[in-house]
Structure formats: C-alpha cells, structure tokens
Amino acid sequence: MRFVLFACLALAACNTAGPHFRGLPATTVTVDGSTFDVRVNGRLAEALRTNMQYAPRFGPIKARAAKAMEIVSGCKVKEVRGDQALATGILDCGKGGPPIDRQVPQGEYSCYTLDSYVSPATDELVLAVDCDVI
Numbered sequence: 001m002r003f004v005l006f007a008c009l010a011l012a013a014c015n016t017a018g019p020h021f022r023g024l025p026a027t028t029v030t031v032d033g034s035t036f037d038v039r040v041n042g043r044l045a046e047a048l049r050t051n052m053q054y055a056p057r058f059g060p061i062k063a064r065a066a067k068a069m070e071i072v073s074g075c076k077v078k079e080v081r082g083d084q085a086l087a088t089g090i091l092d093c094g095k096g097g098p099p100i101d102r103q104v105p106q107g108e109y110s111c112y113t114l115d116s117y118v119s120p121a122t123d124e125l126v127l128a129v130d131c132d133v134i
Contacts, residue, residue, distance in 0.1 A: 017039055017046060017048065018046055018086065018088070021041055024040070024041055026039050027072045027109075028050070028108040028109070029068040029072060029108070029131075030051075030109065030110045031064040031068050031071075031111040031127075032127070032129070033051075034053065034056075034065075035051040037050055038068050038069055038073075040069075040072060043091045044088060045069035045089040046086065046087070047065035047066075047068050047069055047087045048085070048086050049065070049085050049087075058082075058084050060125065061084045061087070062080045062082075063125040063127055065089070066080050066087075066089055067129055068109075071109055071111070071131055073093070075091040075093035076091070076092045077090070077092070078090045078091065108134040109134065110132055111129045111130065111132075113129055114129060115127075115128040116128070
C-alpha cells in the first residue's frame with residue numbers, strides 16, 4: 001500500500017517546474033511534434049517536454065526545446081543543458097537582457113519545421129520553423 005502511495009506521489013511530480021521556475025506561468029509550445037511547457041526567469045528558460053515520445057534522443061529534442069524557448073522569450077538561446085524531459089536554456093537577449101519581472105506571453109503555439117540541416121561549423125542541427133498561435 002505504501003508503494004502505491006509513493007508511486008502516485010512520484011508520478012504527480014513529473015511535470016512540475018524546477019525550483020528556479022516555480023510559480024511562473026508556463027506557455028505551451030509544440031515544435032515538430034514535441035510539446036513543451038516553457039517558463040522564463042531572467043536570462044534562463046526551462047522547457048519541460050509534456051508529450052510522450054518513444055525513445056527520444058536529446059539531440060533532436062535539444063534543438064526543439066531551444067526553438068520553443070526562443071519563441072517564448074524572444075531571445076536567442078546560447079546553450080541548452082538537461083535531458084530529453086527537462087531542458088534549461090541560457091538566453092542571449094542582447095544588451096541589458098529581459099527584465100527580471102518580465103511577463104511571459106500566454107497561449108499555445110504549434111510549430112512545423114520548414115527546413116533543417118546540420119551546421120558544418122558547429123555540428124549542430126539548425127531548424128527553420130513556422131509557428132502559429134493556437
């Protein structure tokens with residue numbers, strides 16, 4: 001009985017924001033079949049993947065999470081760290097950056113990849129995406 005209670009509590013916490021992002025509103029964005037709840041706090045963004053995917057590798061998920069963070073924050077993503085389920089991005093918003101109390105736009109987005117290629121200079125996946133507000 002204790003195991004069942006523990007399992008229920010553990011599963012209930014699977015889509016909770018990290019400690020640095022708790023209490024912040026989430027914007028749901030879908031990029032090329034991956035759905036993320038994105039939260040922005042200063043120069044950091046968090047993308048929590050909420051849909052099920054069979055054996056996703058972090059490479060493609062990382063590029064999609066970065067694009068979702070860019071859509072929500074309006075800034076470039078310098079670096080993405082994390083795993084297939086939860087990614088944290090370091091934002092580059094130019095001079096000054098976003099204010100700490102910046103309000104994240106609410107809503108859901110649906111994005112489709114128009115083109116993709118691997119950059120020969122950085123060996124990273126580059127995506128051209130078209131997004132619409134749902």
